[in-house]
Amino acid sequence: MAKLFDVRRVIGGLFVLYGVIVTLIGILDGPSELEKAQGVRINLWMGLGMLAFGLLMLLWLRLNPPPEPEPEPATDEDREV
Numbered sequence: 001m002a003k004l005f006d007v008r009r010v011i012g013g014l015f016v017l018y019g020v021i022v023t024l025i026g027i028l029d030g031p032s033e034l035e036k037a038q039g040v041r042i043n044l045w046m047g048l049g050m051l052a053f054g055l056l057m058l059l060w061l062r063l064n065p066p067p068e069p070e071p072e073p074a075t076d077e078d079r080e081v
Helices: 007-027 031-036 042-063
Strands: none
Touching: 007 042
16 A cells, blocks of 8 residues: 555646646747747747656656555454464
């Protein structure tokens, strides 16, 4: 259960999702958007940066997974008579 709620998974997943969206918007930018950004494809570069950051977070999670939680010791109340 602890692996499901690891913050690296949430942050990495959201950055990958938003990175893909912003990168696609950057690829499809028209001349008016390029003129506003003084000729820089800022959406493309920011999207690629977000995508790289999200993938690094997911790679970090894969290379260094959270430890398994320790099972709780059984008490007398848990045992059936």
